[in-house]
Structure formats: structure tokens, C-alpha cells
Amino acid sequence: MAQFKQWALQYVLSEDESAQIEIAQKAAREIESTRASSTVVGNWAASVQQWMTLASPNDEDDEMEDGDEGNSGDVISRAKALGFLAATLEFLDRTILRPDQVLRLIGFFGAMFSYDHKAGITASAKALRKLYAMKSFKPEMGVKIIEDVCQIKEDFRLQTAATRLEIYELFLELVQDPAVSSELQHKHGSSCGFALDLLQLCKNERDPRNLMVWFKILTTLVKDYSTSEEVTEEIFKTFSAYFPISLRASSTPIGITAEDLKEAVRGCFSAHQRLASHAFPFLMQKLDQGDAVTVAVKVDILKTIKACIEQYDNPQVSIVPHIEKIWGSLKYEVRNGEVKETIDATLEVLRAIARKLDGTKTQKLDVSLLKGYIDIVFRDCRDDLANPTYTKQAGLLLMTVVTTNIRGYVLYNATFIDNIRQNLRQPKSPSHTCDLLLLVNSVLKTRIDLVENRKEGHPDDEEQLKTESHSHIRELFHDVYLPIWTGKASEAGSEEKGVLKQVVQGLALLANQKVLLPDGNVFLLYPAPLCSEICSLLTAALTKGLSLSSRDNQANDTALEDEVVVGLRSVVMSFTDGYDEIATRAKAEISKRDWASPSEYSLGALKDLLSRLIFIGCSKIPTCTDAEGRSKKTYSPLQHFIAAIDTLLGLFPLSSSPTAANTYLISSLHAALIWFRDACTTKYEKKSPLPHSTSDKNWLEEFRTLPEDWLTQLHRGDDAIEFLNKDDPEVYHQFLKLSLFAVRRLYRDATAPSQKAWAEQSLTQLAQTAALVVQNLDEKLQIACRLSQEAFRFFTESEEPTSLESPLNGLLTVGILQGLRPGAMTELYEPGGVAERFLCDTADTVYSSSRAADIRAAIGAILANKYKGGPSTSDPESLTMKRVLDFWGDWLKKTTASTDVSPEKFKNLNNVAMHIIGGAIARQDKNVVELIPILQQAAASPQVNGEAVAQSLGILVKANELLTPESHAVVRRFYKQWAYTHLVKPLYELARPTAENSLAATRYSLAILSVVSNCQFTIYQDDLEPLIRLLVTALKSRSKISEEAAQSHVISALEILVEIILNDSGALKGYVKEIVRGTTNVYQQSMPKKTLAQPVKPAILTQSRKLALQVLGAIPKTFEERYTLQYAPPTQRMLAMACGDPVRKVREAARSARANWAKVV
Amino acid sequence: MPEILENENPTILNVSQLPSRSRKGPSARAGPDSAFDSLLYPSQPWLSSSSQSSSSEDEEDSSPIDEQDIFDLIAPISDPEHPHTLGQLSVVRLPDIHIQHPSDGGSRLTTVTVDLTPTINHCSLATVIGLAVRYRLEQTLPPDWRVDIRMKDGTHAQDDQVNKQLGDKERVCAALENETLKGMLEKMLEGC
Structure with a gap:
């Protein structure tokens, strides 16, 4: 007894938390050592008696009277004393107390809520939580705790937020405990009287942390307790009063955001379908307040509605009765809405309804539910399609509900498309046509996704797709797109272009439509001849540039052509025969012309056409889909790439003299390789890094046995390309081999004795192409092919290196050497x-x-x-x-x-x-x-x-x-x-x-600055002092060196100064005067001279002036005014003059420097 | 600044619609297929050591200050009442900027005349806008340039008075001493 009293006293007197913990642990050990004998537990409980004024002695569960506020005065000590008991419980083994002891302790601490509102609450709440965790805790004790705690009544509000949090946590633990919960329901039935007490107690809570727990309690009550209608309503009233919730910005972060609170309230709303009849009308009413609702609140409401729809079970009862009302409110958010966030959130709600009414992955609901819903939407939106103001919005609404799931899509897409088609026959304006086309395109796009993801839903979905009717989609080309295209293609207004862009997108989507056959196979919906027609329609738009003259084609806007390019690429990904047709057509158009002395316009057109042709075929890897009437050529992921490079090689040379046209072909080959490499990386590298070739077979040896037109044979499909038809990372390997073949052929051509078609630019591009191929081969293969020899032999049969003679051929040598590994x-x-x-x-x-x-x-x-x-x-x-x-x-x-x-x-x-x-x-x-x-x-x-x-x-x-x-x-x-x-x-x-030999000193300085200006700051940061002296001298004097060297000296010095200012401007503090004078001096001396003979290139002078102004401008930003003030007036004058510098870039630097110096006053 | 906007719905140009130097003449195409154009059609020969100055574009040639330069200087000034720039609101228009170079033998001053078009013809902020344009140009043009800011004929109800104010050197100086006005100008010039 005495010992516990001693400890209690120590605990109360101690201010140190760790000491208090130690004491509590000691007490807990003492109780454990006696296996919690009644006497010891009694003594322990009685040890705090001296602080419990008016409490009767010797009995731990005896009721305590709240001390008279005036004279007990020692609320703090009493709180601490109770804290001693709570802390001891915390360290006590949870199996040690017997049920009767737990019950008595609960009684003791529970009583505090009736009597000691000042000191007892925090400790008691803590203690009760510990007691709840004891092994001998019985569910009925939980009921008692709730009853006891509720006795605090009005005084609950007066407790600190932390105390209240403790109580909330206690409540949450209890109501979530299944045993306590069933005991509570058994005792209170559906009237749930305890719940009403809780609501009464806590209804005014405002602390965000407490609210988070409180909302969790409410959610649990609705979800896990079968409350009566009245109680449900009371609970709903309690949490809906907080809606919409917000959080005042606070300077002390509490780790809870407004979003957390919103989610917690949302959790209450969507806790159980029992709330549906309250929640939906409430939320709708909030939404319909019109302009009074801000965007954030609107989004919150919409998200809450969505959560309810998603969470409520039994949609027939909980959701269906409210759909009409929800739709009635929501449609205006989209139809007349302007804010993207609300529109998106609204569509999400509509989509959620459609999903809910369709059923789940395992169980479909009756089809009439979904039908009823979509019918309502159709009824309201159909007429809007004819009204250009609302076409887009109405379409969006229809799209959303129709295409949410396969069932809705299969039932309604034909009607939807039919409606759009009718409107397309009498469009009100080009933008109306545009909107309507956008809708058809969206449907087509969604269709692709639905077919693609068919396996993710209910098995019925896939079956429905198999039996889907698609004649209306088949008719779209001749019925809708083709007439619009032929009608508008000749017009060039910006609105018409918008329409045509939609047509292009639509055509690409049509060619990519797939159907699911009853046997499960996938086929292209459009037969090959139709796809082919689409291709040729679009290709014509690209080759047009070549046939027009520069006068006819002045439009700089290439948006339509860009759309066509993307469209065609998408077409040939599925309809693989298409690329051959495009390439053949382009080749024919190009070879029709004479490229000996083309105009600049024709060259531009050629460059564009080639660039587009390559992009269409090589920037993505095609997939294998069967189509009706497709050619018999075997599919290969490389087929477009082969077609592209064979076309380019077939066209080369366009002219027998070294013209730009020839260069463009080689550049395009380079482009083809880059695009295809990137396409491989995108497609295959996700799984593992692209494999380097692993064979050590001599490819070059193999090439010698192959015919010169091997690529053409592959392209035509003569040569079996079985080894190329697998869609796996090996494609990359084969791609390198084909590329090396092409490079080899061109190297031989470029170095042939009689060649005249190669300009330096062409050689450069070829060399870079070679580098790209060679660097991706591994060492073994590089050795096996003896590529290092080829760097000087250029794939010819000669044994002697040929490169040493012609300087430009050196470029080709660089190409190969650049890609080689040292080991090879x-x-x-x-x-x-x-x-x-x-x-x-x-x-x-x-x-x-x-x-x-x-x-x-x-x-x-x-x-x-x-x-x-x-x-x-x-x-x-x-x-x-x-x-x-x-x-x-x-x-x-x-x-x-x-x-x-x-x-x-x-x-x-x-x-x-x-x-x-x-x-x-x-x-x-x-x-x-x-x-x-x-x-x-x-x-x-x-x-x-x-x-x-x-x-x-x-x-x-x-x-x-x-x-x-x-x-x-x-x-x-x-x-x-x-x-x-x-x-x-x-x-x-x-x-x-000051060195003796001043010429040598200047040369050394030149050497130092030349090296240092090519190094990072960290390399020379230890030598700043001598370096800065050199910099300053370099800016000041130009004796002993030529004008040209002096300029490069100055430029190096200025570049280094820029680095130093960036990294360690403090080092320059003592040199402000020299730098200001030096840079001013440099600027003035670097002005272009009027005389004709210029020893230094103007570009170098410009660079000096620009750098000088850059350094000068950085000075006032770097140093305090006391360092710069005295130089301000002359510098400001000089900079004002510099604002009239003949070179624009220098003027820019001057302006920014002037603005910086203007602040020095 | 008035509480109620005088012109609530001015026409606003997109930034890409404003006249700019880069869009003059044939520009590089930026289609989906031209991602690697800088690699395939480089502006400098490969492996060339004489290209030390990395920016030896044609910009290095001398190009005296022209109307487009003046436009670029003043178009980014923000309007005092709309969150847009004077360029976007067409208060400043390229065709309304004129530069007069000194004729032989005459004065050595170059004169730039800028005609402003207020968004509405009773705009009370016209003088402030004019002042901002003037202030900006005086800060950024060399000292041998004269700046003349006027309201375009017929665009403002009181253009005579406004022009007079803007042309009066002393009044301009006095206005720039006014802290409130200065603060407003600085705010307008933040985006420059």
C-alpha cells in the first residue's frame, strides 16, 4: 500500500514524462508479480485517494465527489493521479485482471464522467480504452461504458479537443467490435437509444481530427446496425449538417486535408442504401441551388452522388426510384455547363448509374433497368442533336450512357448513329457537321475499346458482341464520310478544314474496326477493297503537294496533312496491305518528276512527302489482323519497315548530280531507322531491355551470297520471311540486320569510282545511319563481321584501305568507327x-x-x-x-x-x-x-x-x-x-x-583560359584567386597577341566569369571595379568596325558583346549596392546606348542588364 | 482602378495569333513526323570545328530595331483591368507602330510613334496605358530615340486631351513620381 502511495506521489510530482512511464511500469510489474491479487489491486487503486477529496477511503470503486471547485483547487494533481492509474493499466499485461476487477475499474472510471468533469475525463477515457483491450472484457461492459460516458452530457463540449478525441476513439472501438455491437443491438433493438445519446453528445463537434473519427462512428452505425427509420434519419441529419464541409486554413498543420474530411462525409452518405431516400433528395436540392454553389462544392456533391450510386446495394430499390430526378438535375450541368470539372464529374455520375444498372461482373441485372435509364436520356437529348448550340453536349450525354458498357452499346449504338446521320444530312453549319462527326468518331473509338476489353466484363458481354449487327457502321464510309470529304476537299476555309480533320480521324477509325466472329476470331470489319479506298483517298492529300505549283499551295497551315499522316499510320497498323499501296503511290509520284534542277518548292514538297511516308510506316509496329480480301503476303512486324527502305533505295539516286533531292532520300533512310528503333523500344522494351544481337555469325559474309535486290524480294514477298513474322523482341535484331544490309549497299554506292550523286550532306546522313546500326551490335558480332576493317574499306572487296585518299569519304569512316566497341x-x-x-x-x-x-x-x-x-x-x-x-x-x-x-x-x-x-x-x-x-x-x-x-x-x-x-x-x-x-x-x-617573360605569360594565360572555359566550375574552384587575376587582365589588355586570339581569350574569360558568378560570386567581391570596367571596355572594343577588312568574324564580336553585357548585368544582382553604386551612372549610360546595338540578341542582353542596373540608386 | 469593369467583354487574341518574328517567312514545319528534323536536316555541317559560337544563326547579322521589336517590347504589358496583355487585347497593334529614322543632315534622333487603340472609346485608363507604354519604351530604347504615344484617331472620346497629357514631358515626369501610379505601372510591366 505504502509503496503504491509512494509511487503515486512521485508520479504526481514528476514533470518528466520518461520518469512517469518508469513509475507506471513499476506499478504494473508489482501488480503482475502478485497475479493481481485483490489486495494489491485495491491498494493500487486506493493509492490516489489523497487527491480524491471527499472520496470515501479504502474502496477503489467508490464514487468520488467532484471537489468543490474553489477549495480543492488541485485539479492538476488529481488529473495526474488518475493519469497514474491509466498509465499503469497501459503497461499491465492484458490477461492479468479478472472480469470482476475489470468491471469494478470500469465502474470507477465510468463514474468520473458523472462527477469529475474537470480532471477525470482524459485519464478515464484512456483507462477505459485499456480496459476494453483486457482479455476479461465482456461485451455487456461495453454497453455500460457507453452509458457511463454519455452521462457527461453538456460538459462534453467543454473538454479539450484531445480529450474528446480520446472519447471518440473509445466509442469507435466499441461500436466497431462485433460482440459489443450485437450486445448493444440486443439490448436496444432497432430503436438504438444509445445511438441517439451519442448523437446528442457529439452533434456540435468542429475539430477536424475528431470529426474524422466521429464520421467513422456514424458510418459504422448506419452500416452495421439495423437502425430504425427514425434513428437513421437522425443520423443522416447529424452528418448531412456538415455537408458541404470545408476546412479553414490553419497555420499549424494537423495532417488532415479538406479532401480527407470530404471523403469521410462522403463515406457517411454512401454507407448504406437505407440512406437513399434521404441522401438523393438532399444532394439534389443542394445541387439545384444554382449560382449559389461554387465549382468545388458542385464537384463535391457530384462525387458524393457517385459514391452513393456505387456503394448502395439493391439498385432497384435504392437507385431506380431516384434516377429520373437525378437525371433531371444533372443534364443541365452538361447541357448548359461551362466548367470542365463539373461536366466531367457529372458524366462520371451518369456513367456510374449505367454501370450499376448493368450489374456486376458476375451477375447481370434485368435489362429493363438499363433500358429505362438510357431511354430517359434519349428522350431528352435526341432533339438537341439538331440544335448546333447543344449538339456537342447532347452527344456527350448520349455517348456517356450508351458506351459505358457493352450491353448498352449493343442495344443503342445503331439508334444513336442513325440519329446523328439524319442530322448530318441537313447540317446547320460546318461547325455543326464537325460536332456531329466528332460524335460518330467517339462512338467508333469507344467501340474499338469495348471490343478490345471485352474479356474484362461479364461473359455475356462477349457473346453479345459476337451477335452484334454492324451494317450501319459498314455504311458509314459511303454514306457519311466519303460525301463530306469529296464535298469539302476542294474548299480551304478553316471551318472546312476542321470538318475534314474529323473525317480523316473517322476514316482511320473505320479502317480499324474489328468484328468478333461467332468462333471467337477477330476480323477487320471493313473488307480490304474498302480499306484500300480509304488509303488512296488519304494518300492523295499527301501527294497533292508535289503536283501543285508553289503558287497554288501557299497555305502554311499543314494541320490537315498532319491529321492525314496520323490517320494513315493508324490505318496501316491494322490494314497492313495499305502501306505498300501508299509507298508505291508515293514512289510513282516522285519518280514521275525530273529532279535534276528542282525548284525550292518542289524540294520542300519532296522532303515533306518522304518524311511523312517514313513516319507512317516506321514509327509504329503493325499488328496482325485478318481482313476479307486481304493479300496473301505473310504478316511481319517488319513489313512496313522493309517497304519503306526498299522504296527509298529504289528511288536513289533521284538525280545523277549531288542534289538536295538525293540527300533527302538518305536523310529519310536515317529517319526510318530512328523511328523504327524507337518503335521497338516502346513496344518491346517494357518487358526487358532490347536484346543485343547474340549471334556471332558474319552477316557480311551472308550478305555476299544474297542478291543485290534482296530487300526488294522481301518487300514483294517473294523471299520467304518466316523468320521475320514473330512479334517479339527478336524483331529488333532482324531490324538491325536489314539496316546493315541497306547501309552496306549505300556505302558501296557512295565510294564507287564513278559516283557523282553524293553530296557531303548525304554522306553525313549515311555515316550517322551506319553509326546507329553499328553501335547497336554487340562486340561479338562486330568482330565476326570485321566491321573495323570496313571503316576503311567501305564494304568493298578490296584489301587495301581506300579512305585515306578522298577527304569526304572520311565521314563514312567516322560513321562506322563511331559505332564500334573498343574490343572490336x-x-x-x-x-x-x-x-x-x-x-x-x-x-x-x-x-x-x-x-x-x-x-x-x-x-x-x-x-x-x-x-x-x-x-x-x-x-x-x-x-x-x-x-x-x-x-x-x-x-x-x-x-x-x-x-x-x-x-x-x-x-x-x-x-x-x-x-x-x-x-x-x-x-x-x-x-x-x-x-x-x-x-x-x-x-x-x-x-x-x-x-x-x-x-x-x-x-x-x-x-x-x-x-x-x-x-x-x-x-x-x-x-x-x-x-x-x-x-x-x-x-x-x-x-x-607580372612574370618576367611577358610574352610567355600571355600565352600561358591564353592556354589556361582556353582549357578552363571548357571545364566545370568544381574542377578549378580551388584556384579561383590566380584565375580571377588572369580573367581581369584578359578583359583589360590585348597586347602581345593577335586580334583573333585576343577575342577568343576574352570570350573564354567572360564564359568563365559567368560560371564563377553562378557558383561562387563571393570570390569576385574585390574585383567589381575591374569587371565593370573590363566588360564595358570589351563591349566597346567589340563593336563591328566600319572598315571593310575585319580580322575577326562578326559572329565572334557579337558573342563577346553579348557575354560582356551578360556579366555586367549580373553584377548588381550579385553584389550589394555599396559595391556597385559608384559605377552606376556611367554604366547606366553605356547600357542605354547598348540598347541600340545592331544585333537583336545583344540588345536583349543590354535591356536585361539595364533593368538590373536601373535598380542601383 | 474602378470596381466595375468598363468593358467586360473585350475581344481577346490568342498568343499564337499575335504577330511575331519567328512566324514571318517560311518556318520549319512541326508535324508529327518532324520530330527528328534537327538531326536529319542540321543547319551546320557535321564535325565542323569552326562552329565554336554555338548560336551562329542568321540572327547574328545586324538587324536594327524595327516595328516588330517595338511591338515585342510593349505587347506583353498587362492591361490594368483585364488579366490579358495589351497585345492580346489589340490595344497595341503592329501596323500602328511607326519608326522614323533621321534623314540625312537633319536631327540625329529616331522617332517611334505608337498609336494605341483603347478597347472602348471612353476608357478612363487610356492615359495609364499610354504612360506604361511610354515608360516601357523609355526604359528599353537607346537615348537617341524619341517616343511618341498617341490614341489612334477616333478611338477615344477625348483623344485630344489624352494625347496632350501623354505628350507633356513634365506631366509624365510628375506622374512617375506618384507612388500609387508607379506601383500600378510596375504591376503592368511585371510580365515584360
Whole structure:
């Protein structure tokens, strides 16, 4: 006894929650240790007696009088004392108390609700919840608890929200407990007196957290208790009073949103069909208040109606009697509605009704219910179809109810379409026609979905589809679409175009309609000749461009053609014969013309036609559906792709001279590959990544045995393409093989001695096509096909590399090399082999122009990058690359020490050298380290060529579009850091503006900025101080370097400044003056000169000016006014002038800078 | 600002209907099939190192300020009473902007004249709109440009008075010192 008293005292005095828990645990252990002997439990309960003023001693269940408010005064202590008991219960083993003890404790705590409204409630509620969880809790005790708690009556409102929540939780637990529930119903019957007490007690609740529980209690009462009509109504009144519920924004988040509350109330409404006779009239009345209802409330009402419809059982009784009324209110929401949200929510309700009346997946309801519903809708909407103002809305309503399920669709679609057709015969305006067509199209579209998803519903649905009549759909083409198309095709008004767009969509949908035969097979609804007619109708719209002259076809709006393209693509996905027809027609139209010297307009038309032709056939993979009168050609997912590339190859060359027309064919081939690759990714990659080819068969060997016109044979269907007819990821593999065949053929053509049809642009496109194919082959296959050799042999039979002669053919080499994996290239690197000869070549012929040098540089970069030496390769001692780098080292030393090589030639060769070294740097080739001192010396050389080296060092770390992960380049993650540390860091000291050798210092500065401007900020952030000094000097002085180098120096400096301002502007704080003056200076010096001879390209000057203004404009945004104020007036004047800059982009930069500086006052 | 809108239902143009530079002349087609056009028909030769300046489009050529530039500067100003821009409401129209370059030997000033068309002819906010246009142009044009803002003939009941106000330098300066008016202008210019 004394011990419990001691603990109780400690508990009451303690402020620390963890200490209190400890005490309660001790007490609980003490009770458990005696197996809850009556004495111990008694002592424990009596331990709080001293705080229970006026309570009689020694008896734990004795009633306590509420202490006189004035003199007991110690409400807090009393609450804590009771808290001690509640906390002990929390830690007590739930099996330990005996039923009689639980009952007595319930009595004790229950009594608190009658007497101690100030201190006892929270603790008692908690304690009662614990007691409810005890093993010896009996259902009748639950009844007692509810009765006891309800005694609190009016004082319930005065409790804090947290206390009330505790009580709500208690109630919820009790009413949800099946045993307590049956006891309650047994005792109270359907009159449910306890429920009325609860309603009385809680009806004024406003706290959101409590409401969430309260609504759950109400939902349970309606759902699980068979309450009498009166009680149901009372409950309905209680929760409907909260509707529509909203939540005031509060600064303290409570974790409950308005949406949660709405859902909880919605749960009450839809709890049981018993509420139907109250809920529907109530909600309808709310909805019909007109403008007084906001959109959010309207949506809430509609969602609630939908929830009721979906949840209520026995729709004949609960829903059918209200349908007329619901429809009467809802139709206006759509017919006259303007807000998308309400319209959508309304349609959802209508759809829910149709679904409910149809029945469930397992049990269909009587068909008369659904029929009755749709009839009501038809009655009201039919006439609206003839009224252009309401056509769309009426159609939407009809669509919604008719197409919700298969049964409704089969019963009513014919009537619906018939109604639309009648109206289409006498349309009131083009937009009326448009709306009506949209409706037919929607029905057709839904039909496709219904057929597609037929297995998801009741088995009867599928049966109904099998017996469906579709003659009215069959007639649509000749009856509806064709007359409108022929009638409007010649007119070009925007309204007519809208109609035609609908026609195109409709035709595409018609060609995709499928029927379900009684045997379960799926067939195209339209026979092949009809589909074919649709194709040719639409194709004519695409080829029209070619036959018109530029005067006749000035419309820039290609929306209709775009629609046709999408439409045709959709047609040929099901009607696979269609694509051949389109391709043949396009081919005929194109070859009819002479492409030797076409007009710009014709070229544009050709480009568009080809682009569309490719998109239609290659951007999606066709499926296999049978149709009446279809050709006997075997289906293959690749058939359109084959037809497309065979058509392109068949057309090539359109002209025997290198015209744009030829280029367009090659570009289109490239497009075909890209589209088809993406289509494969979309279709097959969902399951697993596309397989790389796994065979190590030499495809090229196989190609040699195939006829030149193999693709044509496949296209015609002569050659069996059984291996191509499976619709699985293997398609991708076969696609690569066919593509390689096409690439091989064109490579041979392009490099044939007499060829004249290839322009540089065509070669570029072909090379990129080759890269696309090759990079997707795996290493084994690349080796098996010996593709690395083909990079220099171009698939010809010659043993000697041919590429080294013609510079432009180098593009083709780049194409293949770009796609190769390093492991497949080792053959090239044998000592003295192709790669070495190529990389160490400074012969004059190949460097005749800067373009030739660019291509050489690209090949060099790839070869240097994908080099792989070492054991088991053809360069076992890894010497080839070392020799190459040494070669260029020597060359640089020699050429920068004298003026033997003209600057022009030096620049070209230096470009190649830098790219080769750059390729090796990306791979972090350790041989590069030895080359670095040579590079540094070369840059500092007093000869003029040194400047070119310094200026071009940036190439070493510049991102190279050829060295990407997709093209299997070896790019180490930190190669830029590596290069920076070795190449740039040692130069800072030497580049100081005050250094002895000022020419060398300037060159070093040029080199540093050239490299740094190609690096990310993090790489050089540790060297900001010396770097900024260099930047400032670069902006200020241009001595000792040529005008051109000075400009590139300045541009690098400005680019770096932009980066620094973005990342660590604080470092520039001490240099505001220099930067403002420097950028102003740069801007003024970069104005285009009036003189004719310009040493620097205007584009470079423009870039300088733009960057200068960009940096200048960022200053006031970055630094506080005290740093900038003194420079404001002159800068503002200068920027005002800059707003009149001759170049638009510079003016934009000037304006934004001016606005920023205008704020400095 | 008046509580009741003076013109509740002005005609509103879609942003795509406004005159813009990019839509002048033959533009690139953007059909469903042209997704890869930049790859297939690149504007620069492949592997070209001389293309360092990544934006060497024809924009780099010198192109003096023209009417379209002026339109682009003022069309995004928002209307004080509608949530639309002056361009969308056709208050500012491209054909009503005129630039007069200095003739030889005369003054060196270029003059830009903008005729505004109020949405209704008794618009009380016409002066505010005019002021905003003027303020915007003065902030963004070089100092050797003169700005002349007027109401288009016959579009406003009191166009003489409004024009007089807008042409009066001192009144314009005084108006810009007024904090309330300044605040309103800043709000109108937010979208620029």
C-alpha cells in the first residue's frame, strides 16, 4: 500500500514524462508479480485517494465527489493521479485482471464522467480504452461504458479537443467490435437509444481530427446496425449538417486535408442504401441551388452522388426510384455547363448509374433497368442533336450512357448513329457537321475499346458482341464520310478544314474496326477493297503537294496533312496491305518528276512527302489482323519497315548530280531507322531491355551470297520471311540486320569510282545511319563481321584501305568507327597497321582544307580514344599509341620552334593533333603525361604558331560529340580533373601578369583560359584567386597577341566569369571595379568596325558583346549596392546606348542588364 | 482602378495569333513526323570545328530595331483591368507602330510613334496605358530615340486631351513620381 502511495506521489510530482512511464511500469510489474491479487489491486487503486477529496477511503470503486471547485483547487494533481492509474493499466499485461476487477475499474472510471468533469475525463477515457483491450472484457461492459460516458452530457463540449478525441476513439472501438455491437443491438433493438445519446453528445463537434473519427462512428452505425427509420434519419441529419464541409486554413498543420474530411462525409452518405431516400433528395436540392454553389462544392456533391450510386446495394430499390430526378438535375450541368470539372464529374455520375444498372461482373441485372435509364436520356437529348448550340453536349450525354458498357452499346449504338446521320444530312453549319462527326468518331473509338476489353466484363458481354449487327457502321464510309470529304476537299476555309480533320480521324477509325466472329476470331470489319479506298483517298492529300505549283499551295497551315499522316499510320497498323499501296503511290509520284534542277518548292514538297511516308510506316509496329480480301503476303512486324527502305533505295539516286533531292532520300533512310528503333523500344522494351544481337555469325559474309535486290524480294514477298513474322523482341535484331544490309549497299554506292550523286550532306546522313546500326551490335558480332576493317574499306572487296585518299569519304569512316566497341577494333592497332598509319600522317594532300582537317581530327579522336593495347591484343606491348603521341610531340616541337610550316597549314594539322591527344586524354592514357611539357613549351614558343597551340588547348578537354557512352567511347569520369591538374595547374605561376617573360605569360594565360572555359566550375574552384587575376587582365589588355586570339581569350574569360558568378560570386567581391570596367571596355572594343577588312568574324564580336553585357548585368544582382553604386551612372549610360546595338540578341542582353542596373540608386 | 469593369467583354487574341518574328517567312514545319528534323536536316555541317559560337544563326547579322521589336517590347504589358496583355487585347497593334529614322543632315534622333487603340472609346485608363507604354519604351530604347504615344484617331472620346497629357514631358515626369501610379505601372510591366 505504502509503496503504491509512494509511487503515486512521485508520479504526481514528476514533470518528466520518461520518469512517469518508469513509475507506471513499476506499478504494473508489482501488480503482475502478485497475479493481481485483490489486495494489491485495491491498494493500487486506493493509492490516489489523497487527491480524491471527499472520496470515501479504502474502496477503489467508490464514487468520488467532484471537489468543490474553489477549495480543492488541485485539479492538476488529481488529473495526474488518475493519469497514474491509466498509465499503469497501459503497461499491465492484458490477461492479468479478472472480469470482476475489470468491471469494478470500469465502474470507477465510468463514474468520473458523472462527477469529475474537470480532471477525470482524459485519464478515464484512456483507462477505459485499456480496459476494453483486457482479455476479461465482456461485451455487456461495453454497453455500460457507453452509458457511463454519455452521462457527461453538456460538459462534453467543454473538454479539450484531445480529450474528446480520446472519447471518440473509445466509442469507435466499441461500436466497431462485433460482440459489443450485437450486445448493444440486443439490448436496444432497432430503436438504438444509445445511438441517439451519442448523437446528442457529439452533434456540435468542429475539430477536424475528431470529426474524422466521429464520421467513422456514424458510418459504422448506419452500416452495421439495423437502425430504425427514425434513428437513421437522425443520423443522416447529424452528418448531412456538415455537408458541404470545408476546412479553414490553419497555420499549424494537423495532417488532415479538406479532401480527407470530404471523403469521410462522403463515406457517411454512401454507407448504406437505407440512406437513399434521404441522401438523393438532399444532394439534389443542394445541387439545384444554382449560382449559389461554387465549382468545388458542385464537384463535391457530384462525387458524393457517385459514391452513393456505387456503394448502395439493391439498385432497384435504392437507385431506380431516384434516377429520373437525378437525371433531371444533372443534364443541365452538361447541357448548359461551362466548367470542365463539373461536366466531367457529372458524366462520371451518369456513367456510374449505367454501370450499376448493368450489374456486376458476375451477375447481370434485368435489362429493363438499363433500358429505362438510357431511354430517359434519349428522350431528352435526341432533339438537341439538331440544335448546333447543344449538339456537342447532347452527344456527350448520349455517348456517356450508351458506351459505358457493352450491353448498352449493343442495344443503342445503331439508334444513336442513325440519329446523328439524319442530322448530318441537313447540317446547320460546318461547325455543326464537325460536332456531329466528332460524335460518330467517339462512338467508333469507344467501340474499338469495348471490343478490345471485352474479356474484362461479364461473359455475356462477349457473346453479345459476337451477335452484334454492324451494317450501319459498314455504311458509314459511303454514306457519311466519303460525301463530306469529296464535298469539302476542294474548299480551304478553316471551318472546312476542321470538318475534314474529323473525317480523316473517322476514316482511320473505320479502317480499324474489328468484328468478333461467332468462333471467337477477330476480323477487320471493313473488307480490304474498302480499306484500300480509304488509303488512296488519304494518300492523295499527301501527294497533292508535289503536283501543285508553289503558287497554288501557299497555305502554311499543314494541320490537315498532319491529321492525314496520323490517320494513315493508324490505318496501316491494322490494314497492313495499305502501306505498300501508299509507298508505291508515293514512289510513282516522285519518280514521275525530273529532279535534276528542282525548284525550292518542289524540294520542300519532296522532303515533306518522304518524311511523312517514313513516319507512317516506321514509327509504329503493325499488328496482325485478318481482313476479307486481304493479300496473301505473310504478316511481319517488319513489313512496313522493309517497304519503306526498299522504296527509298529504289528511288536513289533521284538525280545523277549531288542534289538536295538525293540527300533527302538518305536523310529519310536515317529517319526510318530512328523511328523504327524507337518503335521497338516502346513496344518491346517494357518487358526487358532490347536484346543485343547474340549471334556471332558474319552477316557480311551472308550478305555476299544474297542478291543485290534482296530487300526488294522481301518487300514483294517473294523471299520467304518466316523468320521475320514473330512479334517479339527478336524483331529488333532482324531490324538491325536489314539496316546493315541497306547501309552496306549505300556505302558501296557512295565510294564507287564513278559516283557523282553524293553530296557531303548525304554522306553525313549515311555515316550517322551506319553509326546507329553499328553501335547497336554487340562486340561479338562486330568482330565476326570485321566491321573495323570496313571503316576503311567501305564494304568493298578490296584489301587495301581506300579512305585515306578522298577527304569526304572520311565521314563514312567516322560513321562506322563511331559505332564500334573498343574490343572490336584491336585489329586496327597492330604496329604499323591502319590506325597507326592514319594517326601519324601529315601529308599535304589530306590537309588541303580546314574541312578535311576537321574530318581527320574526328577520326583521330575516335581512334585515339578507343585504343586498346596489351596482352591478347594485336599490340601486345601497348606501343602503338605511345608512338603516335611521340610523333605528334616531335611535330609540335619542330613546327613551333620555326616558321617552316605556314600558319594556315599549321592550324589544320594542330587541330588534328589536339583532337588525337584529346581522345587519349578522355581515356586517361598515361603516355599523355610525357607530352604535357611539350604542349606547354609549344604554347609559350615565341614563334607565331605557338599562339595557335595555346589557343587550341581547350580542344583537349572540350566535350566531343563523338565520344559518348552510346558510341562506346572510353570516357573516364574524372579525366578533366586529371588533365587540369597536369596541364593547367603548373601554369598559373608562369602566367602571372607580372612574370618576367611577358610574352610567355600571355600565352600561358591564353592556354589556361582556353582549357578552363571548357571545364566545370568544381574542377578549378580551388584556384579561383590566380584565375580571377588572369580573367581581369584578359578583359583589360590585348597586347602581345593577335586580334583573333585576343577575342577568343576574352570570350573564354567572360564564359568563365559567368560560371564563377553562378557558383561562387563571393570570390569576385574585390574585383567589381575591374569587371565593370573590363566588360564595358570589351563591349566597346567589340563593336563591328566600319572598315571593310575585319580580322575577326562578326559572329565572334557579337558573342563577346553579348557575354560582356551578360556579366555586367549580373553584377548588381550579385553584389550589394555599396559595391556597385559608384559605377552606376556611367554604366547606366553605356547600357542605354547598348540598347541600340545592331544585333537583336545583344540588345536583349543590354535591356536585361539595364533593368538590373536601373535598380542601383 | 474602378470596381466595375468598363468593358467586360473585350475581344481577346490568342498568343499564337499575335504577330511575331519567328512566324514571318517560311518556318520549319512541326508535324508529327518532324520530330527528328534537327538531326536529319542540321543547319551546320557535321564535325565542323569552326562552329565554336554555338548560336551562329542568321540572327547574328545586324538587324536594327524595327516595328516588330517595338511591338515585342510593349505587347506583353498587362492591361490594368483585364488579366490579358495589351497585345492580346489589340490595344497595341503592329501596323500602328511607326519608326522614323533621321534623314540625312537633319536631327540625329529616331522617332517611334505608337498609336494605341483603347478597347472602348471612353476608357478612363487610356492615359495609364499610354504612360506604361511610354515608360516601357523609355526604359528599353537607346537615348537617341524619341517616343511618341498617341490614341489612334477616333478611338477615344477625348483623344485630344489624352494625347496632350501623354505628350507633356513634365506631366509624365510628375506622374512617375506618384507612388500609387508607379506601383500600378510596375504591376503592368511585371510580365515584360
